Amino acid sequence: MAGIWVHGELAADGSLAKLSTEVATLARSLAGESGGAEVTGIVIGADPAGGAAELARFVPRVLVVTEPSTVDHAAGTIVAQRLAALIEERDPDIVLAGAGPEGRDLAGALSALTGRGVLANAIALRGSPDGPIATHSVFGGKLITESALTGGRGIVTVRPNAVTAEAADSPGSIETVAPAGELTQPAVPIIDRIEAQGAAASIDDARIIVAGGRGVGGPEGFGLIADLAEALGGAVGATRAAVDSGWIPYSQQIGQTGKIVKPQLYLAMGISGAIQHKVGMQTASTIIAVNRDPDAPIADFADMVVVGDLVEVGQAILAQLRERSG
Amino acid sequence: MRIVVLTKPVPDPASGGERLGADGRLDRTNSPAVVNGNDEYVLEKALKLVEAAGEGEVILLTMAPATAPETMRKALAMGATRGVLVTDPPIGGSCTVATTRILAAALKTLEFDLVLAGVDTSDGGAGVVAPGVAALAGLPYLSYAASIEPDAAAGKVRVNRITPSGYDVLEAPMPALISGTQALGEPRYPSLKGIMAARNKEITTLTLADLGIDAGTVGTAGATTKVVDSRAPEPRAATRVVREEPDEAARQVVALLAERRLI
Ligand SMILES: Cc1cc2nc3c(=O)[nH]c(=O)nc-3n(C[C@H](O)[C@H](O)[C@H](O)COP(=O)(O)OP(=O)(O)OC[C@H]3O[C@@H](n4cnc5c(N)ncnc54)[C@H](O)[C@@H]3O)c2cc1C
Numbered sequence: 284m285a286g287i288w289v290h291g292e293l294a295a296d297g298s299l300a301k302l303s304t305e306v307a308t309l310a311r312s313l314a315g316e317s318g319g320a321e322v323t324g325i326v327i328g329a330d331p332a333g334g335a336a337e338l339a340r341f342v343p344r345v346l347v348v349t350e351p352s353t354v355d356h357a358a359g360t361i362v363a364q365r366l367a368a369l370i371e372e373r374d375p376d377i378v379l380a381g382a383g384p385e386g387r388d389l390a391g392a393l394s395a396l397t398g399r400g401v402l403a404n405a406i407a408l409r410g411s412p413d414g415p416i417a418t419h420s421v422f423g424g425k426l427i428t429e430s431a432l433t434g435g436r437g438i439v440t441v442r443p444n445a446v447t448a449e450a451a452d453s454p455g456s457i458e459t460v461a462p463a464g465e466l467t468q469p470a471v472p473i474i475d476r477i478e479a480q481g482a483a484a485s486i487d488d489a490r491i492i493v494a495g496g497r498g499v500g501g502p503e504g505f506g507l508i509a510d511l512a513e514a515l516g517g518a519v520g521a522t523r524a525a526v527d528s529g530w531i532p533y534s535q536q537i538g539q540t541g542k543i544v545k546p547q548l549y550l551a552m553g554i555s556g557a558i559q560h561k562v563g564m565q566t567a568s569t570i571i572a573v574n575r576d577p578d579a580p581i582a583d584f585a586d587m588v589v590v591g592d593l594v595e596v597g598q599a600i601l602a603q604l605r606e607r608s609g
Numbered sequence: 610m611r612i613v614v615l616t617k618p619v620p621d622p623a624s625g626g627e628r629l630g631a632d633g634r635l636d637r638t639n640s641p642a643v644v645n646g647n648d649e650y651v652l653e654k655a656l657k658l659v660e661a662a663g664e665g666e667v668i669l670l671t672m673a674p675a676t677a678p679e680t681m682r683k684a685l686a687m688g689a690t691r692g693v694l695v696t697d698p699p700i701g702g703s704c705t706v707a708t709t710r711i712l713a714a715a716l717k718t719l720e721f722d723l724v725l726a727g728v729d730t731s732d733g734g735a736g737v738v739a740p741g742v743a744a745l746a747g748l749p750y751l752s753y754a755a756s757i758e759p760d761a762a763a764g765k766v767r768v769n770r771i772t773p774s775g776y777d778v779l780e781a782p783m784p785a786l787i788s789g790t791q792a793l794g795e796p797r798y799p800s801l802k803g804i805m806a807a808r809n810k811e812i813t814t815l816t817l818a819d820l821g822i823d824a825g826t827v828g829t830a831g832a833t834t835k836v837v838d839s840r841a842p843e844p845r846a847a848t849r850v851v852r853e854e855p856d857e858a859a860r861q862v863v864a865l866l867a868e869r870r871l872i
């Protein structure tokens with residue numbers, strides 16, 4: 284029987300990445316469309332028990348590999364070697380991983396080690412007689428493509444927010460396994476972990492993003508952006524102009540050389556909507572822009588554009604949101 | 610310090626002209642090619658590191674169609690020393706597996722302390738080639754770099770890898786392969802002198818035969834993935850323009866948020 288595997292990505296604290304719960308949910312629907320393929324979660328890490336238990340809420344079976352070296356070494360290449368050995372032993376058809384930095388590092392090394400192809404950055408996935416068909420948004424959202432793996436086998440990386448995570452009706456079993464083989468790739472030690480000052484909420488899988496651009500005017504201006512994000516329960520994003528000016532860290536940048544996001548709401552404050560920014564956020568469900576220039580490019584693709592000063596309009600929105608929540 | 614930079618020519622995302630041909634492959638005739646954005650950041654870092662070392666070279670390694678030297682000259686104009694281009698008609702239509710194999714084989718023909726790559730490309734955006742090349746070449750792989758600090762005397766390199774909450778400081782012996790981001794710093798503009806000098810810089814060409822790779826295993830023939838369909842995205846709804854005073858404008862924003870159950 285065809286097998287679909289889900290890589291359970293672990294955060295530094297050993298918890299399961301939210302993205303993996305989405306990927307696992309997607310794997311179950313793909314299995315349903317693939318003649319009842321078996322879904323198996325794989326968790327590989329120094330202390331995998333917690334992550335494995337969490338993943339087992341979403342899939343019928345989880346295989347767990349304890350790999351002590353990931354605790355103080357860059358994980359991607361190590362996990363890829365263990366996973367490649369398991370694939371060699373058990374021969375699943377499809378391996379699904381998240382399309383974030385960890386999943387990409389893993390997928391790249393795994394593909395090289397197994398020779399299996401990669402469908403990267405799927406925004407949807409469905410079964411077909413010829414194997415899974417992945418949907419992609421390419422060329423900055425100008426085109427939607429559907430792609431298949433030759434022979435119906437390979438690796439697929441999945442973008443955040445492709446589906447809403449839903450636990451299975453009953454939790455799955457957990458089985459400890461030990462793949463054969465040595466780690467032959469050079470391991471890269473982590474010699475220190477640095478917590479960035481005031482690390483902001485992650486934009487990767489945020490449901491709501493309030494983003495600021497050059498129009499925000501300075502680091503203090505981002506105070507209003509953060510207040511709006513807090514009032515809406517969202518995260519703070521930014522354009523490259525704001526990042527290059529040093530007003531906000533690069534981790535919050537959205538666009539071609541920043542992150543690609545797909546929130547329910549994107550509130551753009553003082554952002555012109557340059558193509559390199561647009562490619563990172565145009566698939567947001569609702570886009571609202573505040574810009575004093577009615578001809579800014581963002582007015583061509585936002586659902587609503589408020590023509591006005593972002594401080595005045597932003598403060599008015601904030602006041603009304605606070606009034607509502609009492 | 611000798612640094613190889615993996616650079617890919619991509620259709621200019623700002624041109625708006627990217628499209629697929631009838632065969633489901635990128636139609637390169639409809640948009641000008643530029644050096645991939647993330648590759649420019651790592652190239653800039655490579656140039657700075659060699660400048661700081663006071664000796665060495667920056668070698669571009671590109672796998673692309675025969676027209677690539679046009680784009681590679683832009684990177685040479687920024688200051689790269691020379692280019693190596695892997696080009697051969699059967700390479701057309703290569704998937705990431707073939708690209709990874711070809712680049713890893715080409716690296717074997719070069720001597721270097723570091724290999725730098727962008728974290729992803731603006732056209733494919735897979736973000737898998739750099740880790741794949743490192744795995745095939747057996748090089749330590751340090752990814753998502755916000756800083757790169759080689760210590761030539763100790764033969765080691767230190768990288769700050771971007772994490773959700775800050776940085777992991779990674780350290781590896783050289784040679785190593787590092788993927789980098791915009792956080793490495795703004796790329797320089799080529800000077801007039803740089804542009805002139807680039808015309809005479811060497812670009813060596815390698816074929817599949819030079820690398821000992823069977824043409825049937827790469828390109829369209831060996832592709833592990835294929836595009837089966839493409840369509841225009843659903844058009845977005847018309848934009849509602851609000852020109853009222855701040856309080857009234859805010860009321861309309863909040864009403865839309867409530868209507869869409871966002872608050
Ligand atoms: C290789 C490459 C990669 C890039 N990658 C990215 C990327 O990943 N992400 C990204 O964002 N950009 C990227 N860019 C840069 C991009 O081209 C734009 O320069 C950038 O997005 C502009 O940011 P902005 O909208 O904040 O600034 P601007 O374009 O300057 O726009 C500011 C807007 O604010 C409005 N404004 C000003 N003051 C006010 C006010 N008081 N009230 C209301 N509105 C006001 C103005 O009308 C204007 O529309 C990249 C560029 C290149 C070349």
Ligand SMILES: Nc1ncnc2c1ncn2[C@@H]1O[C@H](COP(=O)(O)O)[C@@H](O)[C@H]1O
Pocket residue numbers: 614615616617645647648670671672673705708712725726727728729730733734735736737738739
């Ligand atoms: N054809 C290519 N030639 C040279 N370098 C490449 C090529 N394809 C990918 N790369 C390198 O690998 C990085 C990631 O590419 P990708 O995995 O395709 O998103 C790029 O930023 C380049 O540095």
